[in-house]
Amino acid sequence: MAQFLNTINEYKADVVIVGAGISGLTLAEKYAHNGKKVLVIEKRNHIGGNCYDYYDSDGILVSLYGPHYFHTNDDGVWEYIQKFSTWKPYEHRVIAHVGNKKVPIPVNRKTLNTIFDINLTSEQEVQAWYEANREPISDPQNAEDAVKARMGSELYKLLFEGYTKKQWGISPALLSPEVTNRIPIRLNNDDRYFTDTYQALPVNGYTAFFEKMIESDNISIILNTDWDEVKNKITWTEKLFFTGRIDQFFDERYGKLQYRSLRFEFETLDQEYFQEYAQENYPSLDIPFTRIVEYKHATGQKNPKTVISREYSTWDGEPYYPVPSIDNRTIYTKYQDASVKLEGDNIFFVGRLANYKYFNMDQAFRNALDLFNRLENNRSYE
Numbered sequence: 001m002a003q004f005l006n007t008i009n010e011y012k013a014d015v016v017i018v019g020a021g022i023s024g025l026t027l028a029e030k031y032a033h034n035g036k037k038v039l040v041i042e043k044r045n046h047i048g049g050n051c052y053d054y055y056d057s058d059g060i061l062v063s064l065y066g067p068h069y070f071h072t073n074d075d076g077v078w079e080y081i082q083k084f085s086t087w088k089p090y091e092h093r094v095i096a097h098v099g100n101k102k103v104p105i106p107v108n109r110k111t112l113n114t115i116f117d118i119n120l121t122s123e124q125e126v127q128a129w130y131e132a133n134r135e136p137i138s139d140p141q142n143a144e145d146a147v148k149a150r151m152g153s154e155l156y157k158l159l160f161e162g163y164t165k166k167q168w169g170i171s172p173a174l175l176s177p178e179v180t181n182r183i184p185i186r187l188n189n190d191d192r193y194f195t196d197t198y199q200a201l202p203v204n205g206y207t208a209f210f211e212k213m214i215e216s217d218n219i220s221i222i223l224n225t226d227w228d229e230v231k232n233k234i235t236w237t238e239k240l241f242f243t244g245r246i247d248q249f250f251d252e253r254y255g256k257l258q259y260r261s262l263r264f265e266f267e268t269l270d271q272e273y274f275q276e277y278a279q280e281n282y283p284s285l286d287i288p289f290t291r292i293v294e295y296k297h298a299t300g301q302k303n304p305k306t307v308i309s310r311e312y313s314t315w316d317g318e319p320y321y322p323v324p325s326i327d328n329r330t331i332y333t334k335y336q337d338a339s340v341k342l343e344g345d346n347i348f349f350v351g352r353l354a355n356y357k358y359f360n361m362d363q364a365f366r367n368a369l370d371l372f373n374r375l376e377n378n379r380s381y382e
Helices: 022-033 075-084 109-116 123-133 143-151 153-168 206-213 326-345 361-376
Strands: 003-005 011-018 038-041 053-055 061-063 070-072 087-089 094-098 101-105 198-202 219-222 234-242 259-269 279-281 291-294 306-314 347-349
Touching: 011 022, 022 038, 022 206, 022 219, 022 234, 022 361, 038 234, 053 206, 070 075, 070 361, 075 206, 075 361, 094 153, 101 109, 109 123, 123 143, 123 153, 143 153, 153 306, 198 206, 326 347
Parallel strands: 003 219, 011 038, 011 234, 038 219, 094 279, 234 347
Antiparallel strands: 053 061, 070 198, 087 198, 094 101, 259 306, 279 291, 291 306
């Protein structure tokens, strides 16, 4: 099992990894498996990054930083994660509250029929509806136009404008098209949020999954420790991997990048269930939170009580989401150029914060595995 250190005065390892989230622990596992001595430095008081979960006093599994639903079409990533947990199938579904109606997200045939009180019965009719309502924007330059070009202004107003403003704290017109292009639109009644081949959750939670990943005696971890506080005490013989904020690593020399955070309002209720779905969204600006999540729907736990969390987007707190605006992209390009130059010194940047790019869970695993394979000429899990 990994050794947890209380303090560091002087420490030398083959590989040093800053950050104990998906990217950092994947690299730690791979290098430890190759016989390398690995040191992981984590500023929080736990491993697992934003995927960290725990059992509360009532025995309910709760995700401290919001829910994470694993889904992928990547056979290699799916094969890799099987080594550390048994996985239970789970297909995520989301509804949005629009006035007094509940409609599936992503937008599908049922969404359109319910909101507009129409009766589209075929994929051809749904496609024709989109074509009739979409705006003639051939090259969308922002998140607002990206929605309007695909499905029109009315759906944009009802489902996307308020939610996006709350989520990002700025107008969708100031965000890159990728923000809303990530959300598919459907022609049928498929109400699954994801359509990937593999959709599942670890049966004992993500924390137990990560604990299994770091069972090697070659791994040492120190928690509650900021890299800036110990970087002058640490040496490595082979490589340093940094998974934190790339602008922080460079002391914000080119400017500070924006990151959106979340605040969670947890509530334990003396009832079996609070809502119909694991996740219910609230697009209206009249409601301050973006969504309510009820974890038991996903975990399938049997318990007379339930836990819900209301999510509020904020600029304060842990960095969750890189903000994909033009200004941030310009700043990040400078940091990216600087980071490439450090590869000659065996310093590498990996993960969502270091790459200033949103990753799904499978993409975070793939990103770390690909980097390991590239550096070590390893062909496994491709």
